[in-house]
Every structure is written in structure tokens, then in C-alpha cells.
Amino acid sequence: MTPAPVLRVCALYPELMNIYADRGNIAVLRARCEWRGLGFELSASSIGDKVDPAAHDLFYLGGGQDRDQVAVAHDMVATKRASLHQAADRGAMVLAVCGGYQLLGHSYQLGAEELPGIGLVDLRTVREEGPRLIGNCAIEADLGGGSRVIAGFENHGGRTYLGTAASPLGRVLTGHGNNGSDGSEGVRARNVIGTYLHGPLLPKNVWLADRLIELALDLELEPLDDAMEEAAHRSARRAAGL
């Protein structure tokens, strides 16, 4: 009998980048694998740790406060940039939420300082006049198989602008998205996904969790009985005004 596939997840800076119940996202990935008899392995990599680009199928980077982002930004560039590029080049998934998403780009402006990003996707995050972009948000995204709704909550001071080499994860239906002006939300390039939506993200959108697992392991998942999960999704959509 061939052994069941195993989803190998690496949580990046889990003790620093976790302000939006980001552990809930990992718990959903674990549950959705285990309920189907797939294996699940979780490891972590934090300040000063190297990352083996071949050892993980999915890298997760959560939300962070400005203060924690400073340390993380510098460490990612110094110890993980090359490995994360290699991992993405071989098709590994990278899911980054909010503060983590900002650090995937070229730079993140924080007051007078410009923090370096790892340049995994073509985008920059700047500050502009105006309030923080806060509230429930819903977007439409196509990760294969047609457009679906991702619903969540956003809370960011930074405004993100995609470069010409990047495509948004989705189109804003309600809420602010990347910058409150161009109708784009998040980024997707190969299997690298960044988004401002949290709340947390995956418990409210289990279809997205399943799609990430499929892309990471290159397989098709059987459906589960998702009555409760669908109710959570509907409630997040309603909160966002859909």
C-alpha cells in the first residue's frame, strides 16, 4: 500500500507573526488533512533559523504588529530569502496574511523607515494620508475551478500596490483590499499567495484551505461534510455585506 501523502507545513515566526489568531489557520489545514487520512507535519522557523527549501510543502506567515515586523523583515532577508525563493521556484505554497503579506514584496514603509521585503512577489507597501483600512471584506478569487468568495476582516495601515509582474488574488466585492483605491486584493504568483484577509482566514473559507492543500500536494481532495464550515462562511459573507 502506498503511504498517504503528508502536508509538511512550516510556520514562519509563529510567536511573532500571529496577531489574528493565525494558529487557527494552521489548525484548519491540519484538520482538513487528518479528516481525509492525509498526514500533517508542522515545524517552525523563527529569528535566526535557516529554512530547508525542499523540506516543506506550505510556508505560512501570519499577521504582525509594526514592531514585530521590523525584526522579522530584517531576519527574513538575512536568513530565509534565498530558501523561500528556491521553495517557491519548485512550486511550494506560500500563504502570507496581512503583516506577513506586506513582507513578501520589495519593501514596507514604516514611518520614515523603509523595511526590506524578500521580493518574492512584485509589490510595494507604502503609507498614505488617511485612516487605517479596517472592516469586513469580501473578494472574488479564482484558484482554479471558477470564481469563489473569500470573506474575512482586514486591518492595515499600509497600502499595497502591485507591480506589473504581479496579479491580485482577487477583486474586492466589499471592503478596501490592497489600497482602498484600485479594487485589487492580495497577490498570487505561482503558488505564492498573500492577502490582507484574516479573522482568521481559513476557518471562514475552508474551500480555500482545501485548494491550498491540493495545490501544495498536487492532488484532488474528496469533499467533506462541511455544514458547520459553510455556516461560518455564510456568516463571514453576511458580515461583509454580501
Ligand code: GLN
Ligand atoms: N502593521 C501592518 C499595517 O498596519 C500590518 C498589520 C496587520 O498585520 N494587521 O499595515
